[in-house]
Amino acid sequence: MYNLLKGKRGIIFGALDENSIAWKTAERAHEEGATFVLTNAPIAMRMGQIDKLAEKTNSEVIPADATSIEDLENLVEKATEILGGKLDFVLHSIGMSVNVRKKVPYTESNYDFTAKGWDVSAVSFHKVMSVLYKKDAMNEWGSIVALTYMAAQRVFPDYNDMADNKAYLESIARSFGYYFGSDKKVRVNTISQSPTPTTAGQGVKGFDGFIAYAEKMSPLGNATAQECADYTISLFSDLTKKVTLQNLFHDGGFSNMGVSQSVMEYFIKE
Ligand code: NAI
Secondary structure: OOOOOOOOEEEEEOOOOOOOHHHHHHHHHHHOOOEEEEEOOHHHHHHOOHHHHHHHOOOEEOOOOOOOHHHHHHHHHHHHHHHOOOEEEEEEOOOOOHHHHOOOOHHHOOHHHHHHHHHHHHHHHHHHHHHHHHOOOEEEEEEEEEEEOHHHOOOOHHHOOHHHHHHHHHHHHHHHHHHHHHHHOOEEEEEEEOOOOOHHHHOOOOHHHHHHHHHHHOOOOOOOHHHHHHHHHHHHOHHHOOOOOOEEEEOOOHHHOOOOHHHHOOOOOO
16 A cells, blocks of 8 residues: 555545445545545445445445435535545546336437436536535545546447436536636546446446457456556546546556457457
């Protein structure tokens, strides 16, 4: 451990169970000397195991539905009070599509479901940043990160409307990142992560094929949740102060590949 986050305070959204990317990030942030508040939707608290993580990392848990401004205001007020000052880092690790959950094909989208998924997966990032911004709750040189997937740029049919939600999320990072950068010296980035076996990931139809294909295509193999946590810590640390408005691929090289030898082997006839 390198003490990369010594003395830093933050909020971590989205730790549901020990597979969650946010869970691994909380463990790593704790190891690196940070103090933070954990949060998740009230419903997820009942299903998940967040109390176990809170105990392990000496953190408090404050429930918040990330689509509710009222909940977010309460969260940010309480977090700064509990932690004893403004925040240095925030992780948005939230995603949910009702169309995916209910197995509605993309071409048949139910637009009430589309709107709900968009609010949870994309607009919530705007809401989180808006509350942090208006309350002036971030320290200078703080860092805000959200997680995304490459279906924002390329077609992955079974990713359904989450592809559109991720495109919107990445755009919010740039648009809000401009104001956070110029007004508060806070950086905002998205990490575009490899397919990862978590509750959200495994909800995507054909996930096993998806993850196996990405593994064969990526020169370094898929990035794990643990490796994503490591990368996120680097973005929260003072070693990346001038990185902002970026969508950063953390995918073993997948996003720049055309084809790999091991994928080609499936198609070569003797
Ligand atoms: P996960 O299922 O462990 O985490 C998703 C979290 O979103 C859960 O903790 C859930 O309770 C939370 N959430 C849902 N609705 C919410 C609401 N209204 N308010 C607050 N929280 C809410 O899965 P994972 O994979 O760790 O997901 C984290 C992020 O990583 C998501 O943005 C996901 O899209 C992204 N991602 C995941 C990949 C994967 O293959 N698993 C690949 C690339 C990105």
